[in-house]
Amino acid sequence: MFSFKNLLKVGLFLTLFGLAALVITYFLLRSELPSVESLKNLQWQTPMKIYSADGQLMNQFGEKKRIPLTLDEMPKQLINAILATEDDRFYLHFGVDPIGMTRAVIGQLIGQNKGGASTITMQVARNFFLTREQTYIRKIREIFTAFHIEYLLSKDEILALYMNKIPLGHRSFGFGAAAQVYYNKDVKDLTLAQIAVLAGLPKAPSTLNPISRPDRALSRRAVVLQRMLVTDYITREEFEQAINAPITAKKHGAIIELSAPYAAEMAHQEMIDRYGKEQAYTGGYKVFTTVTSKLQKSAEHAVISNLLNYDLRHGYRGPIMSLRPQGDQHEEIEIVEIDPLNINEIEDALSDIESYPPLFPAVVTKVEEQSIEVTLPNNQVERINWQGLSWAREYINDDKQGPAPQFANEIVKYADVVYVRQQGQQYALSQFPSASSALVSLSPDNGAIKAVVGGFSYKHSQFNRVTQAKRQVGSNIKPFVYSAALENGFTLASIVNDAPINQSNDITGVVWRPKNSPAIYSGEIRVKRALAQSKNVVAVRLFREVGLNKIIPHLASFGFAPDELPRDESLSLGSASLTPMEVATGFATFANNGFLIEPYIIERIEDSFGNIVYQANPAIACDDCSHFDNNSQLTADLDPIPENIVNTLTSQQSSSKEHPLIKAERVISPQNAFLITQALNEAIWGADWSINPGWQGTGFRGRTLKRRDIAGKTGTTNEAKDAWFSGYSRRIVTTSWIGFDDPSRNLGSSSYNKNLDKNQITGKEFGAKSAQPAWISFMRTALADLPVEPFMQPENIVSVRIDKQTGKLTKRTDRTSIFEYFKLGTAPTEYVTKDNSHDIFDNKTQTEEIF
Template identity: 35%
Template sequence: MLKKAFFHIISWALLLVTVGVLIGFIILYHLNKDLPDHSTLKNYSPPVLSRVFSSDGRLIGEHAQEKRIFVPYEYIPPKIIHAFLAAEDQNFFYHKGIDVLSIFRAAMTNVMSNGKRPGGASTITQQVARNFFLTNELSLVRKLKEVILAIRIEQVLSKERIIEIYLNQIFLGNRSYGVAAAALRYFNKSLEDLTVPEIAFLAGLPKAPSTYNPKRNPQAAMNRRNWVLERLWKTGLIEEGEFRAFTKHPIELLQRDETENVRADYFQETVRKELIDVFGEDAFYGGGLFIKTSLDTRLQTICNEVFPNALLDLDKKHGWRGAIRNIADVEKDPNNIKHWMEYLHAVNVGCIPEGWRLALVTNLESTKTTLITEEGVGVISMDTMKWAGAPLKNGVPGASIKSPDQALNIGDLIFVSKIKDNQYALQQIPKISGGMVVMDPHTGRVLALTGGFSFQQSQFNRATQAMRQSGSSIKPFVYLTAFERGVKPTDTYVDEPISIHLGQGLGTWTPKNFMNEFKGAMTVRRALETSNNMVTIKLAQKVGMKNVAKVIKKMGIIDKPPIQLALVLGSGETTVYKMTTAFAIIANGGKKITPTVVDWVQDKEGKMLYKHDDRKVDFLRASSWDGKTIPTISDTRTQIVDPAHAYMITSILQGAVENSPAKTAFVPGQILAGKSGTSNDSKDVWYIGYSANLVVGIYLGYDVPQGLGKMATGGWLAAPIFKTFMEKALENEPAIPFQVPSNAKLYRVNKHTGQATLPNDPDAMWEIAWQKDRIFETEEPSETSNESSDKVDSIPADRSGSEPTEQHASHPGIL
């Protein structure tokens, strides 16, 4: 009987085991069928952030969906590996993917957890499996899959490779993936420079990066950090004394040093768009590209200072547009300083410009305004806010105010900037905007760029995207067309009223000069220097509008220029980016250039993917070098404008700078050329100017075009920005003359008649003749033939035909 009972028990046990095994095999079969291919980890290549650098190697931006810097295992400091293992998987180097003892310990803890969220016992290998192939779903099926994948991963990858993948893949908060990116994000340090407490902080983050964020939950972050330090002590990695000392260290987050970063938001956005067009979004945001740009940090810093300040000054001339809003309760309780400081901290008004603060007006007196900022009580002196009169009306600004209550009310929420101590200045975000481009004329490299007052306020890049009427800044290319078809700077035309019949039913067009004045006979040089409309139209009629349009297209200003006479006075639309490029071609002597913000791009392994400068260098063998011959670099630029014709334009625009009565673009001690532009109704104003090695383009206007005020011109508004920029950019730099090309000759002419003259003529000046096939079209009088054959490398600063101290005749205007 006992034997029979024992036999039944054994039979049932075997049956149960068999069924269990069969069920296990069925479960494993179904789980295996749905498991992803873990062998893909052999070729693990995570998305890595792309980094953008200036021409001098300073970081200006990082781009990534997941901010990650990949670091191979051999370059990860052992102390970091030990810390993460102590916090996450102390038996990592001893188990085969799962840690049975840890699973049992976690199970017992979960039984005692009274219904709380169960804790895990996942090894680092299991975390790798989950992060790459599974979800965070809490289920037995997911856990079983995780276990199976972990075991298989251990069979195909070494422990070193697994920990390398883990430390480069793990999310550590603040959009940081991997320990290298997190070290920079939290402490602005490389891995080898991290202290033990900093490493412990990072090692404590994988469990819950948001929970242990030191800004959001400082005490929780401290407790977690100290727990990791305790694990390091108990596993013998640090001494007890070190543990006690380290736990007293505060968690000090360090932002990246401002001297390492350069603010170039619009420039960086231009880089981003250009490279996404070339490489695509996946490569740009995850390819770990190393991007060397053309940005000159010194020039960009000057641009960041000069351009926004100019917009602020110009906007203030148009009056005060009012407070952001009014908080009526302030008048009831103006002395509750703490309450209003808390309000200012919490209120949302969008982006606040750098260096500005929000303030609430609490009291108005005849000589000052009392206000509250987040820093406490402050004042605005009446002397600093006289500009805050009524806004521009019919092109005329309102009168200056005489007391603060003419502009402000108690309870007004306003922007202010700090002057010193508790003294502030009233500010408003300018409605007037614009763009500025600084370019190397020889290469097309964009050295600095800004597209508005603040990128945070508006991402619209007015340097590259704002299509605006060019005004008179287009005229040099009309004159270039004329020079290419035989017109000379000395030719004379009559400045007189013109009426042009536009065709049947279209009426008559009667253009005017800016001041509606007519000067009679003048040379072509004088006409361009003074931006004369009538002579410009006559030249266009002489050479033909189709030819003018071809030149404008060739120079890259307008893709499809309209064949209309109004085009020569600036009715066509373009961007300051394109216009600056066109002037750069004139400045470099007529060589075609392609503007670029990128010098070169390498992938994460250092392979060159793109290079803007494709010139070839003729290298010399050291064994055969004579010590004197210099390697040559081939010039691959296409000559699209005759050098003599380009120089004629430069010479005339140099005169426009030097002989303007207001000197709005003139920089003493420097040799500059430039041209202003003003569109209809003064809606858009321009100035494009250059030295021998630097071209600067400036456009100003409203985003929704409207007049900038009566008598507003590029010469009065944009040229001073050019002047201020060049004063700073060329400070301590020697004046470099514009070089006379080999196919041009200088000869003396009378500046009024344009006729060749003798050296003793008091109105003599240097003029340019074009040499075609080495034969000069213009010769001086025979009495000076010996002198005229002398080689002149550059025009003197005043281009006088007698002594350099003579000055050119002044100009009637600065359009």
């Protein structure tokens, strides 16, 4: 039997042998151990986040969700919960806990689980550098790597690495991301009960998950709270309150502050093109776009409201489905609910139907004489009064609607599943629009995209109609054709015959008979008024006079691809197919006095450390750029720029010598741009009721903005398959489009609904009725922050008084004359000799609206 002295000798020998073996093993494995130096300058693999220009989160992209935090940003209770549960001697050991290791070894020898031997440092070593394979060699490597980490980093640095790296389920890594994923909170806002749930996840995030396994999460939370109580991190009162709290975790996405999915996707695709998918998704980039939250919200509202209004005036297409199919019912017969719906049935039905804000599915659970009750997905019951129902006459086809309803049961039945939307404090029956729409707004000064909406709902369709939908532009092409005419001998006062064309084209030999829409002809008409009234035959005559070989290059100068422009006279009426982005870019040239700008959406990119790795340096629409000094700071200009525009442009210009000021290409003269703008201003503000028949510009509805410093053009294609409105002020240009994704459908027409107010839109759909309302809604917001800024008259432009009817000079100052602008040297030299005063009289009859 060994004496104590002999036992001591054996123990010492075994210890020395173990140490020697450990040293030998270390030197044998040293070459295979990972370098931990990278932990000193760690770049977290965080998702790409896309922000508005004013810093609101629009979206994030990346498989791993991570919100890196410093230890100071983490609540003390969370740190205590981790230490109590994972490694309560963390600040005492040297990377390996001898007590924990001994306990684990003894447990292995006697076949009992005495707890894991891994310290927080060892878990950091495994998570950053090793695999999770269950082998002794891996464990030894983990121990040696932990020694290296402890030598290199402080305890606080190691703990911060652990709390940001650890996988916690649902693709969340670190507690910052887990707090957002499970509770939609910042980590500092978590309750003790919620902290305990998250602190219990590192052991097994898949099986202890509070979403998929709330029962196990509850048990694990109790363990965490018990450990915190035993280690005196919490009081008995705090323990009791937390352990009795319910499990409240639900899966949440990123906290999106600004709904701009089409804009975010444009930036997302550009980032992938720039960096590649893997780098873009893991580099922690913060992408700041040119989109502003105020304008983007306004654009979303404008498109959605306009689409719903168009759709509702064309009639109700019926419920999504019915949970109780019913036969015909008569008003006088009360509905007998033989088989009433139960709450589970309603919940199951609504859970299968998508919501498309502002539309939400609901089940009709009560039908009264002129009101109904509906149950929403959250079991909320709402009453819809007659005001929210009376619009819903039957949809027959795009051109025809049924009679206005008188009672609620003509519209819906019990157990119908429908869409509803909230209007103020009330709810209204609605439906998902069958038409589509798009709106884009740019800065004409540098091409910065201020707002972009590519459809009613990105959830429903990711197809971005702003950049991907090439649609015939109709009369939106005419300003560019007229611009070519001004470059080839015509003036705004030139007289053109507004009469039907019944002649063949000398080049093609084809007989083509274009008509005005409506088919009203004014005879001899000035060019400016013809554009304001969108006269089709005048556009064709100008096209013929200028010639295809001059028209195509001129249109190409506005950024339109010449190979995609039709090589015939139909081009003058808008047979070309362009995207809304291309159209807006073209109109920007008129707004900025003749420069071609390039739209862009990314203003700057920051890396995960906040360093700017990319700064947009767009070409600026300036001729004499002396208003920029050597640091790209705006100073002064003959065309004064409002202070808020100065600040915007300055912020988008780098002061670095690596990013010198770039001047945009001038593609038309400032005189040409100014004269077309005057004609497009006439399209909104122009009118003359002193002649017979009286007339007004096709965009007259824009007068509701009460801004004289705007210009615009309607556009409608054959059979009204597409409707447009493009317009601008000096500092913002916006294009609105509406139509069906199915090109075989046209926008149709709507008849008067006696249940609605007298201001309702009726008749055939076209640009002014269908597209311009969205433009007006958006521009009302956009112009509110822009001071009135008249379009500045450039050099070599003169203004003379002319006769309205002939375009010649006149000495009369009555209603037969107006002042008109001309390029120097092109003003008329001949005075009118005929007295036209007999053609002037008061006439208040409004002609039919035109395209």
